[in-house]
Amino acid sequence: MILREMLAEDLDQVMEIEEDLFHVPWTREGYFTFLTKENTMFLVVEEKKQILGYCxxxxxxxxxxxxxxxxxxxxxxxxxxxxxxESMIRLAEEQGVNTIHLEVRQSNETAIRLYERLGFTRDGIRRNYYENPVEDAILMTRGTVA
Ligand SMILES: CC(C)(COP(=O)(O)OP(=O)(O)OC[C@H]1O[C@@H](n2cnc3c(N)ncnc32)[C@H](O)[C@@H]1OP(=O)(O)O)[C@@H](O)C(=O)NCCC(=O)NCCS
Incomplete structure (x- = not known):
């Protein structure tokens, strides 16, 4: 299993996972735009040329x-x-990023537990943030300014 940066060539596989997992998936164009920005970090885990996950x-x-x-x-x-x-947090810290924010569907308990294990704490709610279905977002932060 290897960790590496996401490349445009990965987008076929990424989109397959994205469309399977999310009610409102990001588009290929959305990913492409972010991949070409300077201030982003997109990582994949790959095994035998198969993308297993990304962030x-x-x-x-x-x-x-x-x-x-x-x-x-x-x-x-x-x-x-x-x-x-864990890898993304470490690499971000190496680039001087010491505070990381995220939002997650209130019902996504698996993800919330994962984030809590990594040191994120809840610091707010954004009402009706998500659509399809409409749901509140839990805001979480890890780092020096919570
Ligand atoms: C959220 C998500 C990214 C987590 O990915 P994952 O690879 O399953 O995460 P992990 O394996 O590290 O942890 C998940 C669970 O598996 C458990 N686990 C990890 N390794 C394990 C192992 N070897 N054997 C048994 N259980 C294991 C963890 O303890 C954790 O348990 P918990 O849910 O009881 O807390 C994944 O569920 C996902 O893609 N969900 C859909 C998309 C999504 O919701 N993304 C987040 C949007 S904010």
Whole structure:
């Protein structure tokens, strides 16, 4: 299993996972735009040329925002999500990012537990943030300014 930066060539596989997992998936164009930006970090975990999971971060000065985290349905609960997030946090810290924010659907207990294990704490709610279905977002932050 290797960790590396996401490339445009990965987008066929990424879109397959994205469309399987999310009610409102990001588009290929959305990913492409973010991949070509300077202040982003998109990582994938790959095994035998197969993408197992990916995550993304948008960075502004010393703060980051998690944009995506996903692990193929048939490879969840093996620690890949934890590995991706832990790696992204470490690499972001090396670039001077010491505070990371994210938002997550209130019902997404697996993801919330993962983030809490990684040191994120809840610091707010954004009402009706998500659509299809409409749901509140839990805001979480890890780092010096909570
Ligand atoms: C959220 C998500 C990324 C987590 O990825 P993952 O690879 O399953 O995460 P992990 O394997 O690190 O942890 C998930 C669970 O598996 C458990 N686990 C990890 N390794 C394990 C192993 N070897 N054996 C048994 N269980 C294991 C973890 O303890 C954790 O348990 P918990 O849910 O009881 O807390 C994944 O579920 C996903 O893609 N969900 C859909 C998309 C999504 O919701 N993304 C987040 C949007 S904010």
């Amino acid at each position: 993304g971060l948008l960075m502004v000065l010393d703060e980051g925002d998690v944009t995506n985290v996903a692990v193929r349905r048939d490879r969840q609960k093996e620690g890949i999500g934890n590995f991706l997030m």
